Amino acid sequence: MGSNHHRKLHVMFFPFMAYGHLIPTLDMAKLFSSRGAKSTILTTPLNSKILQKPIDTFKNLNPSLEIDIQIFDFPCVELGLPEGCENVDFFTSNNNDDRQYLTLKFFLSTRFFKDQLEKLLETTRPDCLIADMFFPWATEAAEKLNVPRLVFHGTGYFSLCSEYCIRVHNPQNRVASSCEPFVIPDLPGNIVITKEQIADRDEESEMGKFMIEVKESDVKSSGVIVNSFYELEPDYANFYKSVVVKRAWHIGPLSVYNRGFEEKAERGKKASIDEVECLKWLDSKKPDSVIYISFGSVACFKNEQLFEIAAGLETSGANFIWVVRKNTDDKEEWLPEGFEERVKGKGMIIRGWAPQVLILDHQATGGFVTHCGWNSLLEGVAAGLPMVTWPVGAEQFYNEKLVTQVLRTGVSVGAKKHVRTTGDFISREKVDKAVREVLVGEEADERRERAKKLAEMAKAAVEEGGSSFNELNNFIEEFTS
Ligand code: UDP
Numbered sequence: 001m002g003s004n005h006h007r008k009l010h011v012m013f014f015p016f017m018a019y020g021h022l023i024p025t026l027d028m029a030k031l032f033s034s035r036g037a038k039s040t041i042l043t044t045p046l047n048s049k050i051l052q053k054p055i056d057t058f059k060n061l062n063p064s065l066e067i068d069i070q071i072f073d074f075p076c077v078e079l080g081l082p083e084g085c086e087n088v089d090f091f092t093s094n095n096n097d098d099r100q101y102l103t104l105k106f107f108l109s110t111r112f113f114k115d116q117l118e119k120l121l122e123t124t125r126p127d128c129l130i131a132d133m134f135f136p137w138a139t140e141a142a143e144k145l146n147v148p149r150l151v152f153h154g155t156g157y158f159s160l161c162s163e164y165c166i167r168v169h170n171p172q173n174r175v176a177s178s179c180e181p182f183v184i185p186d187l188p189g190n191i192v193i194t195k196e197q198i199a200d201r202d203e204e205s206e207m208g209k210f211m212i213e214v215k216e217s218d219v220k221s222s223g224v225i226v227n228s229f230y231e232l233e234p235d236y237a238n239f240y241k242s243v244v245v246k247r248a249w250h251i252g253p254l255s256v257y258n259r260g261f262e263e264k265a266e267r268g269k270k271a272s273i274d275e276v277e278c279l280k281w282l283d284s285k286k287p288d289s290v291i292y293i294s295f296g297s298v299a300c301f302k303n304e305q306l307f308e309i310a311a312g313l314e315t316s317g318a319n320f321i322w323v324v325r326k327n328t329d330d331k332e333e334w335l336p337e338g339f340e341e342r343v344k345g346k347g348m349i350i351r352g353w354a355p356q357v358l359i360l361d362h363q364a365t366g367g368f369v370t371h372c373g374w375n376s377l378l379e380g381v382a383a384g385l386p387m388v389t390w391p392v393g394a395e396q397f398y399n400e401k402l403v404t405q406v407l408r409t410g411v412s413v414g415a416k417k418h419v420r421t422t423g424d425f426i427s428r429e430k431v432d433k434a435v436r437e438v439l440v441g442e443e444a445d446e447r448r449e450r451a452k453k454l455a456e457m458a459k460a461a462v463e464e465g466g467s468s469f470n471e472l473n474n475f476i477e478e479f480t481s
Contacts, residue, residue, distance in 0.1 A: 009037040016132035018088035019297035027254035038066040044074040046086040136217035148222035157236035159398035188235040197397035223247030229461035272352030288366030294323040295371040306334035312431025372399040384455030386447040392423040
């Protein structure tokens, strides 16, 4: 074997500044460095503060491994953003129009990184750059300096393929109404969806144009890194690799590389509760008896929706841990009177940020009500959990179809429409019914059975000789030489 084989691979990671992208990128950088590469994460000053603690923990556990942060300047005010607005999590407005304006502005502002990126690539010459899908300009920058650019979307094969088939065939333009179900053309599995569940963007709008750039940069890049594993979605992995892009490597589920308590507890934000107390509470519950409810790091429900969730949980009689993401200055008008008194011992509300993977992995947790953000979905899969699917926006309705129509490990709560941030309204009766359905009964047992098998496959995929392990090997070999 040539000497190249032993050269250390240097990989640069450039995540979009939102938790759903920072967290898997951090996991990915740790994974590459644990396989002998040098990892550098590029980010802004405030986001580097979020990543530093978990990186320090990782380095303490693995003193010989190389992983570092490189900070880029991001002058928010100069770019027309609010002061310190370096992460989607810092958008405080609950007004949807304001948020949409800010989101677009934020997306377009990241182009400011381009010069800094070019300079850094020129001086450090990494072997490749794994940059987020939302940085389409990174392909050009990398090309200029002859560095292969890989794309990281943060989502799985299924939604990437669904989105591709819909973009190519436009079946949504041939239905009589926005709620009429149609089969996604060309996509394996006869998957059914409706027009109002997909984010149908006006291609002439600024956001529409930006998304076209994003798609074009997918095809122009050297390939795609996917946080998934082959056994989860084999038909869609094959379809994506043969039809949609030149190359793709799946190396997930990334969350399972975090093994100890500390690593699982610290994947970004500091939890709003004491992790040990939370686990003790779970220890006191029977196996598979607790439902965990969370909608990720972006969705933010209106008070009337939170009220319905509370009422539905109460009538379901289930044990629960419910994560409520609210701005701290909001008044607590979203809880039925005396709710917390009545559910004492049965239910726990976490206001803010939950140590999600710790909770999902606990044996008492028996179901997951999820917005179907890809990270959460995969974390649920890796924990062997049946799910109640409650998509809100982004590509979450596609992810839901994977769970309900392909994997058959979940039931839909019945969200009909894609509504950014606030979601479609769901009644307490639907919440109650879906929670019961997923926790108890014959069909629930069958779903759980299937979910547990997937979790075993997920673990096997990342072990030595597993599908994700091998893909990562191939990737490292190819980019080292
Ligand atoms: N997360 C968490 N605690 C919370 C909320 C979210 O640890 O209270 C983590 C979750 O485990 C996942 C990520 O944040 O890794 C959210 O990503 P996802 O793709 O599920 O949804 P998004 O936030 O992008 O909508």
